[in-house]
Amino acid sequence: MSKSELIEGVDAQKLANTIRALAMDAVEQAKSGHPGMPMGMADAATVLFSKFLKYDPSEPNWPDRDRFVLSAGHGSMLLYALLYLTGYADMTLDEIKRFRQLGSKTAGHPENFLASGIETTTGPLGQGLANAVGMAMAEAHLNARFGDDLVDHRTWVIAGDGCLMEGISQEAIALAGRQKLNKLIVIWDDNSISIDGAVSLSDNTDQKARFAASQWNVLSCNGHDMADVARAFEAATKSDKPVLIACKTTIGFGAPKKAGTAKAHGEPLGAEELAAAKAALGWAHGPFEIPDDIVKAWRAVGARSAGARELWQTKMKRDPLRDAFVAAMSGGNVEAAIAALGMQAAKMAAEKPSLATRASSGAAIDSMFDACPELLGGSADLTGSNNTHAKGSADFTPENREGRYVRYGIREHGMAAAMNGMALHGGVIPYSGTFLSFADYSRPAIRLGALMGIRVIHVMTHDSIGLGEDGPTHQPVEQLAALRAIPNLHVFRPADAVEAAECWQAALLNEDGPSILALSRQATPALRDDASENLSVRGAYELLPAEGGVSKVAIFATGTEVALAAKAREMLQAEGIPTRVISAPCFEMFELQDEAYQNAVCGDDEELKIGCEAAIGQGWFEAFGLDAFVGMSSFGTSAPAKDAYKHFGITAEALVETAKELL
Amino acid sequence: MSKSELIEGVDAQKLANTIRALAMDAVEQAKSGHPGMPMGMADAATVLFSKFLKYDPSEPNWPDRDRFVLSAGHGSMLLYALLYLTGYADMTLDEIKRFRQLGSKTAGHPENFLASGIETTTGPLGQGLANAVGMAMAEAHLNARFGDDLVDHRTWVIAGDGCLMEGISQEAIALAGRQKLNKLIVIWDDNSISIDGAVSLSDNTDQKARFAASQWNVLSCNGHDMADVARAFEAATKSDKPVLIACKTTIGFGAPKKAGTAKAHGEPLGAEELAAAKAALGWAHGPFEIPDDIVKAWRAVGARSAGARELWQTKMKRDPLRDAFVAAMSGGNVEAAIAALGMQAAKMAAEKPSLATRASSGAAIDSMFDACPELLGGSADLTGSNNTHAKGSADFTPENREGRYVRYGIREHGMAAAMNGMALHGGVIPYSGTFLSFADYSRPAIRLGALMGIRVIHVMTHDSIGLGEDGPTHQPVEQLAALRAIPNLHVFRPADAVEAAECWQAALLNEDGPSILALSRQATPALRDDASENLSVRGAYELLPAEGGVSKVAIFATGTEVALAAKAREMLQAEGIPTRVISAPCFEMFELQDEAYQNAVCGDDEELKIGCEAAIGQGWFEAFGLDAFVGMSSFGTSAPAKDAYKHFGITAEALVETAKELL
Structure with missing residues (x-):
């Protein structure tokens, strides 16, 4: 560790230890959570947020901010601590004290809709990494469209061993490599521990070679040596390809007995180990207590990109593409x-x-x-x-x-x-x-x-x-x-x-x-000859009315089966049975309609109601109050489409037969 | 190509071309399918089936056979051609003529339950490769348990670029590498073409480096040089790790215009190109016509492991672990x-x-x-x-x-x-x-x-x-x-x-x-004090009867919510409302019961029926004819379990309230 380094006048190590302390305290109070990852990554995250990441807590949605993705979402306290310390208004100390409690912004895993500064919802492993690839692609595209003045930012990811074991990671890595997303930087929390124990129990992949095979640049650093971390980050910002930084850390860094073991991963340290960890880290403060000078230094850290944000706003104002950019970012087109x-x-x-x-x-x-x-x-x-x-x-x-x-x-x-x-x-x-x-x-x-x-x-x-x-x-x-x-x-x-x-x-x-x-x-076949109103947004609507009297049969169908329903209606009408056809392109939007509309579409209990979809009937009966359903109840079969439909009895004739049987 | 080589007295190239011809003809006749892969892999597959793979068409389920997995399942005609040619009784020329037709054994993608010799159902990419890892693990385990005399076989896989792009492949590869499954051999049909065009459109991964990173041995061969293929296969059988063989091929090999392009992948060649391909391959036979000497040679190829199978059976008879082995293979324990x-x-x-x-x-x-x-x-x-x-x-x-x-x-x-x-x-x-x-x-x-x-x-x-x-x-x-x-x-x-x-x-x-x-x-809490009969196998059963009169309310629940139902019943009974509780541990098994049993469990229409599960209600109403459901209709929330249940109104009190409201 480079203990001598100062950030905003405070020992950098102290800043990192603030994260560790908050993570330990919050998990202990919640009686559940993951202290090990925040403790392991506190040093690297401190370097990232104090020297590299471009962000502004006072304007969390600044479009040209760097995106930070905590793909290892179980380490949520790392993110919450950083958001609180750097001054995001959403993230108060009270929220951290209510970690994992009902209604708090500090959910077990980060949920992007709960607090600003959380760029995506993570927890299911590998997802954040793959989200980040999409973010970096969006940045590259918008940069090409709007230029460096408006769009020029990086996407930083912290990923764990679990993220890299999930198959989705390979898809993300290979896509990023092919697309040469050089502003994507993945920091791998290389702590060699997973829930069951050593990563080596289940994996001996050379991750660095794997990323290199998909055309990434690969760097390494000691995750507890801030200068070394900074060196790697600096190099990463100059890459012509996406970058993996293998950041060697100790899970639960600081905890005397549990550090470096699976025991630090997913449960409170316990009062004794917590106290010992604080002692070992030289952190002489009670639960959730942070000395003012440290808070002040962290807030100064958080303010360091405000100037860049202001400059961007100035440039933005006079940019010829300003209106188009605003429109794009607000989905205006x-x-x-x-x-x-x-x-x-x-x-x-x-x-x-x-x-x-x-x-x-x-x-x-x-x-x-x-x-x-x-x-x-x-x-x-x-x-x-x-x-x-x-x-x-x-x-x-x-x-x-x-x-x-x-x-x-x-x-x-x-x-x-x-x-x-x-x-x-x-x-x-x-x-x-x-x-x-x-x-x-x-x-x-x-x-x-x-x-x-x-x-x-x-x-x-x-x-x-x-x-x-x-x-x-x-x-x-x-x-x-x-x-x-x-x-x-x-x-x-x-x-x-x-x-x-x-x-x-x-x-x-x-x-x-x-x-x-x-x-x-x-x-x-075409079924609609009038498009003056978007009927699909009602979720379900009467496509064809009953003729020649009160409707006796209503056939509800979707997609290609609506044509079958229409044909069945024709056959039933020919036999003097008034029949309606309801097209139901979106169950969810139908549920959003008012009851009067729903009742009008569904009709009364006197009418026989049959559903039809070349799929299983689950959910159909309750959606429309059906009496019968014509569809699938098993897997399909390899055959020309017409033969398959006939084989499984999904035909106009079957609908007619069902109707006549039940009438 | 090593045209001079003979297999069973016939030019090896002719044997391979039989596969190509059958694939072209079958796809042409079906008017759909994938000719390119079988044409590309015909040479390598001929080498595999004629010199390396241990199998016996006369006893397709011989336990100690090698397993062959066509992970690139769209190339199903490769497998069907091989099964027919080597003499599997299930796979006739008629079946091949009925490729992709209703009721045939020759489905669009291989379905293991349709014909013997098909070891697994493939098509969704990457699955076969991952199945093969499990097969190789089972082999390794059974080999340790029963010894080389009874269990000593390999698992061979043909995988395509699609298999290797799917994320599941990374999970499979890394697991196999960690487990050092040296009897797993993956032949990668390295044809550089996917449906959209060149693989390079979407991928520039160095696959060989990627497999090596997960501790595989990696070999290469020219997939159209049978001697080179044989050399690679031979080397693969001596590996101490799982093996990837990058087998460089030309998709649609032989088709003058479409070979090496995406056009050979997933549609019939068309009459003209088909004729030109047959001419280029020197195949002067009509659709589905195969000269007798070639069929004879292929049948001889298919019979080459019969001796090994017989020897195995002999050893098996006198093996001290024979009974345990038979029991294991038949699930007897x-x-x-x-x-x-x-x-x-x-x-x-x-x-x-x-x-x-x-x-x-x-x-x-x-x-x-x-x-x-x-x-x-x-x-x-x-x-x-x-x-x-x-x-x-x-x-x-x-x-x-x-x-x-x-x-x-x-x-x-x-x-x-x-x-x-x-x-x-x-x-x-x-x-x-x-x-x-x-x-x-x-x-x-x-x-x-x-x-x-x-x-x-x-x-x-x-x-x-x-x-x-x-x-x-x-x-x-x-x-x-x-x-x-x-x-x-x-x-x-x-x-x-x-x-x-x-x-x-x-x-x-x-x-x-x-x-x-x-x-x-x-x-x-415990709910059952009698285990004399397995009631769960009925799918749903009355756990607690109504008391003090005809049941007015029936509460259907599963899992932890059955305890809530029991508590609600107690509360309703205390108010003089006779209430039953039905535990429904398995909807599917309940559906298998006869109607009388189902009706007895569900009760009559006079009774109010409420379902309860801490999940969405989809399917519940139709399963039990419910009037109401107490459960979820949105995503959950981060909170202690009790708080979450209360927050979403999944409580005994809510059940009681619902019952009283609707009674």
Whole structure:
């Protein structure tokens, strides 16, 4: 340790020990938490926040701030301590005293929506690292679009061994390496300890060689030698590639008995060990007590980028791209996209094409892509299948940062998490594609997007057994139900080209959560000839009324099955049975409607209600008060789409038969 | 190419071209599929099947065969061609002609339950590679247990660029490297092409360096030079570590215009290109036509290990461990485990402990672990939290292959997929643990286990907001519903120590599908004092009857919420409202009961029915015909468990209130 160094007139080591003390005290008081990581990384974090990170607690959302991501989210007290000490108004000492208590801003793992300065929600390992890749991509893109004066910042990550063991890390690392994200710096808390004990119990990967294999620059430092840490950080800022810094630390640094062991990881140190640790660190203060001079020094540390922020604001004011930048950062061009989609919907209503809904979605993207420069597309190596590539758009690459299409590679999980990072960064609206079946691969990131409440649009094609020959591994059956189960996620399944444009509108307007667009591989007929109102945003609506009397049957369907419902209605009407068809492109938005609307759509108890979706029925009965459901109850099968539908009895004839049986 | 080489008297190149021709013809006839990979890998696969792979088409399930895993499952025609040519009875030329048609054995991607010789179901990329790691672990363990005479085989994998880009591959690679699985050989079809185009669009990872970083040996060969391929394979069989063979190939090898491009990947070549390819390959035969001498040579290739198989059978007959081996391979010791669990249930019924159900599960594991030597446990670095470590069991390591506990590391996805591989291999019954929230990470592998119908037991603790302070990132809310949505997966959520033992019994008896055991972090009171019958296997049962008249309220609950239901019942009974409690540890098993039983449990329409689970209600209403549900409708919160339950209104009081409101 370089004890002699002073920061703002105070022994740097003391500043670091403040973090350690707060972490120990907060975990002890909460009777749960993770003291070891904050204690291990306190020195490196002190160097980062006092010398390198560009941030301003007085303006936490300053667009050109560096992003700091605590990917090892269990070390949340490290972040909370730093936010409090550097002067973020949200983070008071009282909040730290209420660590992990109901309603506090100091949740067990950092939740970005609870306090400013928390850039992303972490805890599920590897996610923060992958978010950071997306943040760095957003920065690179916006830098190319708006120039150095407006956008020029780094993304710093602290990742643990767990982050690096999770598979998502490989997807993130390889994507970052390919994209040469030289302003991405990952500090690996290399403490050789995981929950079960030594990391070597389960891993002997040479992490430095692994990152180098994916075209990163790799540095090392002693995480308890501040000068050495500063040297590594300084070198990292000059890299032409993303950088890994292997920062060798001792977990629970300072705790006489538990340091360097798994016992320091995830539980309070206990009164005795805590006291001994404070003694060993020379910290002679009671719980949550911090001498004024130390608080003062930390606040001075926190103020060090205020000048840079002011300068940026000055530059910003006179920048010719100012308005465009403000619009981008506030999502202002969404309105133009909405308008373009409205035109597209009207066009489709007039043309009435028979198209796969993935193709309708592709046309919708084409229609709005130029109007909304914030849209940043991509696909997990299924571009032609997902119809996500807007006509004429260029790839985002190291050579062309202005490109607006990302070749994510076969990395659904890393892609979804990177999109989360982009949305969190701001200035871009990320969307990208894969098959609906592979929503399972990206599910942890989709969930975090929903928890964080951020606008990320997941295009998911090949949305049923209708994908045909690829078979049950690729045919989603339970994915729609499983996605609808995630709180705050909107799952859209449009029925034709008009609904596809409408659902895109709804997804873009859903600023506070992610959306799924479930789209078909196979063609489906046009059903709407009027697009004067966006009916999809009601979640479910009567597409076809009953004729010739009071409705006896109501068929509720989504996506390609709405056409089956329409055909079944025709057959039932021909037999004199008045039948309605309700298209239900988004269950979640239907739930948001008032009761009167819901009741009007659902009809009364006298009417027979049948649901239809080429998927399992879970959730359908309670959503619409169904009497019966025509769908799947097993995995699919490899066969041409028509054969598969017939095999599983998902046909207009089956709907008619079901209706007549139950009437 | 080494054109001069003969295999069974026929030009080796001709044998390889048979695979190419069949792949082209089948894809052309199906009008869909992937010709490029089989054409690229035909030479290497011919070398593997004719000189290295130990297998016997006449006894496809010979326990000591080498396992061959086609991780790049889209290249299914490679496998089907090989199975047909080498003489597997299941795989006829007719089946190949019906490639990708309804009811054929030749699904778009290989499905292991359709035809013998298909070792695992692949298609979702990276899964096969991770399955193979589990197979190799099972082999190593059984080799240690039963010796070289009975168990001594390799696991060969063909993986593509997509497999290596998926994050799960890193988990698999690192686990295999740590475990020094030297009988695992991965042949990487290094063709530099993915669906979107060149791999370099999205990846510039040095794969060889990456594998070396995780302690693999790495070899290279020219995939179109059979002698060079053979040299690499030969070297691989002598490795002290797992081996990657970078096998440089041309996708669509032979197709004059499409070879080496993404156009050869995933669609028929088209009549013209197909004809040109056959001409270029010197293959002068019509669709599906194979000259007799070539078929004969291939059949001779297929018969080459018959002698080894016979020798193995001879050795087997006189092996002192024969009976134990047969028992292990047929899962014969499960009965003993069931018996032990029965004793454990009885003990718990007598002792009535208040325990977290994770602790009850841990005790159940302890009770049976010795009785069933096939049980192979583990955890994704949450051993102490998951209670998965049987008392006194040793770790499975390179130094101790007899160990029965796997330190999987922080690799939920790779762990679940490895367990799939173990179950497919046979001889072990894999179980392992993580948090229920992280079921999302392993979901694609859980799904494949369900599709394959294999016995894998996923212990998933911390199963609700009851985990408390770790907060919403770690609190499952939608996971139970999302898992129940997967066909052929049994989701168990026991309510006390008796049910925990019963659910373990049910999971072990579920030979044809995976099981989830959702278990609590927090303690919950004993509810059962009689374990004379396993009531959990009925899925749902009346735990507490109504007293003092006809039941007016029925409360359905699972897991820790059953205790809340019991308390609510007590309160309602005290007010003179006869109330029943139904414990529902497994929805799927309840669905399997006959209608009379289901109706008896659910009761009639006069009774008010309330469900309770600290999770979302999706699926609950239709499962039991509920009138109301007390549970979650949003993500959780970081707080002590009791505070969280109270905050979200999941209490006995809330149940009573709901009942009284609706009565």
